[in-house]
Amino acid sequence: MTVVLSGVPASPGIVIGPVHLLRWEVPEVEPRTIEPGDVDLEVSRLGAACDLAVARLRKVRDRVEEHAGPTEAAIFDVQISICEDADLRLSVETLIRQGFSAEKAFDLVLLEWREHFGRSTNALMRERVSDLMDVQIRVLSLLLDLPDHDPVGLPKGANAILVTHDLTPSLTVQFDREAIAAIATDAGTGTSHVAILARSLGLPAVVGLRDATTRVQAGATVIIDGTHGILCCDPSDERIAEYRARARVEQEETRELQQYARAEAVTADGVRITLRANVDMPDEAAAGASSGAEGVGLMRTEFLVVGRAAMPDEDEQYEAYSKVLRAFAPHPVVIRTYDIGGDKLPVGGFPHEANPFLGWRAIRMCLDEPELFKAQLRALLRAAVHGDLRIMLPLIVSISEVRQTRVLLAEAARELAARGVAHRTDVPLGVMIETPAAVITADALARETSFFSIGTNDLVQYTLAVDRGNIALVNRFQALHPAVLRLIARTQREGAKGGIEVSVCGEMASQPLMAFALLGLGIRQLSVAPRSVAAVKHLVRTIRVSEATLAATAALDAGTAEDAELLLRTHLLAELRAHGDAADGLLALVDAHILPDSSDTH
Numbered sequence: 001m002t003v004v005l006s007g008v009p010a011s012p013g014i015v016i017g018p019v020h021l022l023r024w025e026v027p028e029v030e031p032r033t034i035e036p037g038d039v040d041l042e043v044s045r046l047g048a049a050c051d052l053a054v055a056r057l058r059k060v061r062d063r064v065e066e067h068a069g070p071t072e073a074a075i076f077d078v079q080i081s082i083c084e085d086a087d088l089r090l091s092v093e094t095l096i097r098q099g100f101s102a103e104k105a106f107d108l109v110l111l112e113w114r115e116h117f118g119r120s121t122n123a124l125m126r127e128r129v130s131d132l133m134d135v136q137i138r139v140l141s142l143l144l145d146l147p148d149h150d151p152v153g154l155p156k157g158a159n160a161i162l163v164t165h166d167l168t169p170s171l172t173v174q175f176d177r178e179a180i181a182a183i184a185t186d187a188g189t190g191t192s193h194v195a196i197l198a199r200s201l202g203l204p205a206v207v208g209l210r211d212a213t214t215r216v217q218a219g220a221t222v223i224i225d226g227t228h229g230i231l232c233c234d235p236s237d238e239r240i241a242e243y244r245a246r247a248r249v250e251q252e253e254t255r256e257l258q259q260y261a262r263a264e265a266v267t268a269d270g271v272r273i274t275l276r277a278n279v280d281m282p283d284e285a286a287a288g289a290s291s292g293a294e295g296v297g298l299m300r301t302e303f304l305v306v307g308r309a310a311m312p313d314e315d316e317q318y319e320a321y322s323k324v325l326r327a328f329a330p331h332p333v334v335i336r337t338y339d340i341g342g343d344k345l346p347v348g349g350f351p352h353e354a355n356p357f358l359g360w361r362a363i364r365m366c367l368d369e370p371e372l373f374k375a376q377l378r379a380l381l382r383a384a385v386h387g388d389l390r391i392m393l394p395l396i397v398s399i400s401e402v403r404q405t406r407v408l409l410a411e412a413a414r415e416l417a418a419r420g421v422a423h424r425t426d427v428p429l430g431v432m433i434e435t436p437a438a439v440i441t442a443d444a445l446a447r448e449t450s451f452f453s454i455g456t457n458d459l460v461q462y463t464l465a466v467d468r469g470n471i472a473l474v475n476r477f478q479a480l481h482p483a484v485l486r487l488i489a490r491t492q493r494e495g496a497k498g499g500i501e502v503s504v505c506g507e508m509a510s511q512p513l514m515a516f517a518l519l520g521l522g523i524r525q526l527s528v529a530p531r532s533v534a535a536v537k538h539l540v541r542t543i544r545v546s547e548a549t550l551a552a553t554a555a556l557d558a559g560t561a562e563d564a565e566l567l568l569r570t571h572l573l574a575e576l577r578a579h580g581d582a583a584d585g586l587l588a589l590v591d592a593h594i595l596p597d598s599s600d601t602h
């Protein structure tokens, strides 16, 4: 019987294909005692499982090296050496000799090692915790004879739908982009790491499905509808035919929208809007540059680090940034310094935090690790010779963070000069406005920075005190809450007073209703995923800023997010309907992108 699971639409598109189920979690191990006569058997089971895990890890390692390079592949060398570690095997064998089964013994030892490493004051030791967990999952699934948990071995073009609990950094580097056509996860929300990653890769995705990993069968055919947040299991032939038809319509609409990619972003009442793209991976730069975007409004550099064993060095970063700058020249490219932490913890070795979103994240981490930060700043200053680079700082709460960065930037420039390396020293420095503190002190920030970019994903989170990654709070993550709208309006006002540009690069900018609200609040620069550029341009060309302003002004005074949304929706639908058939595609998008609905499986 067909089961339709409903989650959060994270990246648009329809795919029909086989499930690649990946349960990347430490399996439950039931206690099992063994007789003294079984010790040798258990020890040899342990040896066989470790050897097989090593063989698989070598395979993963080779594939990752081929696709992503030797540095990424190095993670798997670490895991191989854990599997082969003599002390580890001896500790497990000792427990087996005390009467524990191989799996229970392995589980207990790995648990102890993870705790021990996690408590270490040495960052390198702490970095090993996630590797230990990966090894624990691999070996235990072999000992317990669980279905293959490895994201390897899928043939190219398998058109598979990866169904997993959450997409961790280590899984991200392992999965084969030529075999995986879409992603479905139990965890995550529209602004969480997995959703951003899926949009960056242009893969259809539904997140926040809660229990999809327990509801689907590996290998079974499912339908994923990333536009509406639906995963359809066991679909009937009629349902498949219906979705094939829908996919054709979506493709046709996307093709039709392409006519707007090259058009100028001018509203129906003649206001010029600047539309840039969020490009997170250097490999996506060329595609992003053909989206019709006038440059890059946000490059999330932490994506360079996802799943890596070590941070990329200055030269590697220089190559990555230069690639994006060259692809978009002569347009501006805004590159954001590392926003590591929160739910984006690309490298291990970070202390466990009770509240990561309020923790050692982004600019805080960079300022506390000046050598790491300066390597990035040097790479940026070097890359700046290839285009119109602008550097942006994330999670700013105080002007002192900007001043400290300027000191490091000056040091970075001096170091490059001493080495005789070509670089620029006049790169504009801007900040992300994503905390209420930044909004409230925006007048002061505007005096010392060159531009603002509003990160609405975080601004909503920190204003409403709603964890952006928590699926249980998805209905409370209200970007149209009047408090958020007022903070955006205030940022725009202070930026204008200070004579600096104000853009919006959070997910709000990609959604027609919210983009309409932003234009009404005075925002004239938006940065969206490359796939959304044409649709947002179409919206811009269809609406009048005068109407958007009326709607947004009313929404600012609305009592609740629901009232604000209703007001905006009513105005926008009237604008679109006035355009007749030409706005049909937009009407559908406005409906698809209503505030996320977390309705349960049905």
Ligand code: PEP
Pocket (backbone or CB within 6 Å): 191, 196, 298, 300, 339, 434, 454, 455, 456, 457, 458, 459, 505, 506, 507
């Ligand atoms: C934001 O917070 O809106 C933003 C663009 O940054 P990120 O999603 O990477 O935190």
Ligand code: MG
Pocket (backbone or CB within 6 Å): 394, 434, 455, 457, 458
């Ligand atoms: Mg942010």
